[in-house]
Amino acid sequence: VTIPATTLAVSGDRFAATYDLIGDPGEARARAEAICVEQTIEFPADLIADDDIRRHVIGRIEALDVVGPARVRAHISYAVETSAFQLPQLLTVLFGNCSLLPRVRLVGFELPPSMLGHFRGPRYGSEGLRERLGITDRPLMATALKPMGLGATQLAAMAGVLATAGIDLIKDDQGLADQPWARFEDRVRACAAAVHEANDRTGGRAVYLPVLNGPTEELVARAQAAKEAGAGGFLILPGLIGFDAMRALADDDLIGLPIMAHPGFLGSFVSSEDAGIEHGVVLGALMRLAGADLSIFPSYGGRFSFSRDACASIAEACRQPMGLVRPCLPAPGGGMTLPRIGELLDFYGNDVALLIGGDLHRGDLLDNARRMREAVERLSTAQPAAIAGG
């Protein structure tokens, strides 16, 4: 054995990860043991002495539960120190190499206070966002500026109409980057000005959220420039710039604006029930831990194919207790329509940001946006949502 027996100063605190192992239950223990090694030392376990690396660094199987005919849920814990208390390394331990193993799905994780204390999470969260926007109890309303191809002036005109109608959150479509026909700076300046002008006129508090989608070298400068131009938040795609880059923007006190997270490029994590990461974990818990004040996801019944259960799990993960990390707002979208507002609020409850995009453009935009506002106010319910944890 060439690896010296090692003594480590560790707290004894551990965090929990839960994996579904799909396949023969008789192989589950061996597979769980392999995960304990793969996610930490990634080294032949038989070459490790009976030391603190074996006792503390290698993951530990806490329980194996059969949850289906060919599905065993493995509860594994890791020493908090393995995460370095930093998001990229936490994700490495939770699912880095594991993502490359067949038929393993990360279905949950739980961090002790000693780790959660290192994560600020959403700067505003659900409550802070409501306070900032002056909305006490009704659902928030969100929409997107599109289609790609319009110029800054046209997008700004659209933003002005939407703000006039009282839509709370007016975001760039995630595909508006820095195209020649609507450069980032021009677009942000024009759209922010149009929203502010409408607010001045109506007494409203609508905000404009430009998309920050690289290049990496310019992210912080773009965020600052957008803030100076009057942006009220940002749309971020952690699937493209990384969860930790979103976390860094959320943590930046010089920026300090709300963040709306978009699931673009992250769909492959949820597309198979036998691999990847559970919907609520990747689009709820991780978004929130990484600083999203709102998490967009494609709702059931739209252009995409998320089930009601998947959507409920995302909304629940946005809201459930997570130490001092603030709850964030689920933002279901992806083909939502005006006639569905009542049903969506019944399902998601009031603590939600309803995202309706293209459907507002069928007919007169101002009228439709006003109907959205009116419907949300009328259909807001004091009653709890239909979904668990809502």
Added chain:
Amino acid sequence: VTIPATTLAVSGDRFAATYDLIGDPGEARARAEAICVEQTIEFPADLIADDDIRRHVIGRIEALDVVGPARVRAHISYAVETSAFQLPQLLTVLFGNCSLLPRVRLVGFELPPSMLGHFRGPRYGSEGLRERLGITDRPLMATALKPMGLGATQLAAMAGVLATAGIDLIKDDQGLADQPWARFEDRVRACAAAVHEANDRTGGRAVYLPVLNGPTEELVARAQAAKEAGAGGFLILPGLIGFDAMRALADDDLIGLPIMAHPGFLGSFVSSEDAGIEHGVVLGALMRLAGADLSIFPSYGGRFSFSRDACASIAEACRQPMGLVRPCLPAPGGGMTLPRIGELLDFYGNDVALLIGGDLHRGDLLDNARRMREAVERLSTAQPAAIAGG
């Protein structure tokens, strides 16, 4: 119609994306049309006038080929301008929302010179790396410092042994972040010094590549500090820090060191044949476009489950023509062993970096590492690899 008819100055240049649509071939055209819209305007197509947005911005179906009983390959082209000539937005157009659609797999993309000119790709690539390391024709050898839990002094001792034996690339294990028992700065300083000391002694040119795994705010500073401490390159996990953050590090002239990319957290893109992104696209072409000089992947026959075909597609994507973007080196690893070197070289050819980790520690590390070096030199073949494109 509220969207004004729009005139756009576009070049007419287009880039190509190829998607496999799994399911009823009779629905393939409608699904391909939906992708053309979803990836660009994300807006009801019937509300778009007969204008330049319709003609140029919406994706265009170039061909639909039935490639299996329930599999249609859709060749779709997009105007180069939609990508804003930037990586995050290119990924958004290629697969952003598409990742959230069921049973769609991105199996290829091709960029015209007008786009490739905006991507430097690998700073060194296969040839530049060989020149830098003074290795003309034999395969490169790589290994990892581990297990997690060892202190900086112990890891440095290990690095010194490996450099003494003549291993070319000595990287941090991807799980070595900034844990209390081996702080980033201490580890990098100690390991770089040990490798330089061994080089001085042997006349070798081994390099040490620390992992740069966040936090985002410190990435560039860490890279610079590591370079000053004598690091000869970096290990990067684009699945965690984002492809564009890797691209930015590769493009940074003040850093300018080789980059080895690690597939951690990216496995979910390849885990289903009916969703996600083809192995060669995500672990070959995208790694290379985003500046990786070497791309690590779990080889067939190891702890993971990649097929021979998948591994061949990655190696091919690292090497095939891509305008002026340099070829990068495939780096198969993940449970490789000394007795397999001959077989691996037969399969991958000489233009490869063989990554052997844990197996070097079975017995005496120095002896084993020397045996690796000796085997690679002895088994190097002038003949082409068995795989296509190799």
